[in-house]
Amino acid sequence: MSDHVHPNHHLDDDHGSHGSLRDYVIGFILSVILTAIPFWLVMTGAIADKSTTALVIMAFAAVQIVVHMIYFLHMNTKSENGWTVMALIFTIVILVITLSGSLWVMYHLNHNMMPMTSHEMGQLP
Amino acid sequence: MTATAEMTKNLTQPELQAAFYDLDEHDHPEGGSTMLGFWMYLMSDCLIFAMLFAAYGVLGGSFAAGPGPKDLFDLKLIALNTAMLLFSSITYGFAMLAMEKDNRGGTQLWLLVTALFGAAFLFIELYEFSHLIHEGATPMRSGFLTAFFSLVGTHGLHVTFGLIWLFTLVVQIGKKGLIPANKRRLMCLSLFWHFLDVIWIGVFTFVYLMGML
Numbered sequence: 001m002s003d004h005v006h007p008n009h010h011l012d013d014d015h016g017s018h019g020s021l022r023d024y025v026i027g028f029i030l031s032v033i034l035t036a037i038p039f040w041l042v043m044t045g046a047i048a049d050k051s052t053t054a055l056v057i058m059a060f061a062a063v064q065i066v067v068h069m070i071y072f073l074h075m076n077t078k079s080e081n082g083w084t085v086m087a088l089i090f091t092i093v094i095l096v097i098t099l100s101g102s103l104w105v106m107y108h109l110n111h112n113m114m115p116m117t118s119h120e121m122g123q124l125p
Numbered sequence: 126m127t128a129t130a131e132m133t134k135n136l137t138q139p140e141l142q143a144a145f146y147d148l149d150e151h152d153h154p155e156g157g158s159t160m161l162g163f164w165m166y167l168m169s170d171c172l173i174f175a176m177l178f179a180a181y182g183v184l185g186g187s188f189a190a191g192p193g194p195k196d197l198f199d200l201k202l203i204a205l206n207t208a209m210l211l212f213s214s215i216t217y218g219f220a221m222l223a224m225e226k227d228n229r230g231g232t233q234l235w236l237l238v239t240a241l242f243g244a245a246f247l248f249i250e251l252y253e254f255s256h257l258i259h260e261g262a263t264p265m266r267s268g269f270l271t272a273f274f275s276l277v278g279t280h281g282l283h284v285t286f287g288l289i290w291l292f293t294l295v296v297q298i299g300k301k302g303l304i305p306a307n308k309r310r311l312m313c314l315s316l317f318w319h320f321l322d323v324i325w326i327g328v329f330t331f332v333y334l335m336g337m338l
Contacts, residue, residue: 024218
């Protein structure tokens with residue numbers, strides 16, 4: 001696609017599609033299923049192992065976010081010449097660094113703190 | 126005389142100016158870059174929520190001998206809340222479809238239905254908050270509760286402003302009809318509204334469901 005498309009055509013191309021009724025209905029049904037299963041898993045305790053359940057519901061959340069992006073937010077690689085996707089990828093990179101970094105650092109901080117004896121605690125300023 | 130000075134001597138005044146910035150007036154249609162700009166805003170908003178999620182991840186286990194998620198959360202209420210937000214998402218979709226057909230009344234009607242679900246969501250959330258505070262689980266009680274109220278409260282605040290925006294648009298459509306500017310505003314609010322639903326997926330998964338495990 002050339003960089004100098006006529007601005008008005010550009011506008012029509014990008015904003016002409018807001019998804020069809022079919023898109024919204026598919027997105028809605030998928031979302032209901034992807035929401036109901038994690039709630040059911042946690043409320044009934046269907047999987048005995050807690051960390052397995054946690055991983056499963058996180059996977060469901062990730063899939064549901066993608067479903068929302070495609071069917072409700074109408075993300076595609078072509079809108080605004082790909083800049084929306086670029087911004088999204090950049091955000092996800094920052095997001096992963098922030099989340100994993102914070103959790104990692106703070107977890108280690110809590111773990112590596114020197115244990116204090118009650119005598120030392122009494123001497124704290 | 127330096128080389129640069131020799132070069133500038135041969136240039137006329139307008140050419141000199143043009144070397145530093147673009148004087149070509151090109152066509153910038155009104156709102157031509159609004160959608161991209163709004164998307165950028167949403168991404169930065171996403172980072173705000175990332176920070177709040179990170180804070181919750183770090184502080185989520187600091188109960189200070191106070192109540193934990195299992196003592197406080199009611200998953201049935203959260204399921205109802207999630208359903209409200211999901212319904213509001215699809216009804217907003219219907220409003221957008223009505224807008225595409227230039228159906229003014231239909232757009233307003235679906236917007237109001239969306240507002241109804243959004244208001245129900247907020248009402249349930251406020252009920253939950255007041256219930257927690259009544260039980261003594263205030264934001265001041267522990268690190269966990271501070272992080273919880275910041276994260277969920279910020280989301281609720283976004284929904285509140287979304288609702289105000291939505292009512293404003295209903296009035297604007299009533300006054301001016303589905304003019305291009307209003308359509309653009311509707312599309313921005315559509316992104317905003319669905320984005321809030323995406324954030325809520327993170328909230329109910331990480332805060333409520335994982336908290337109850």
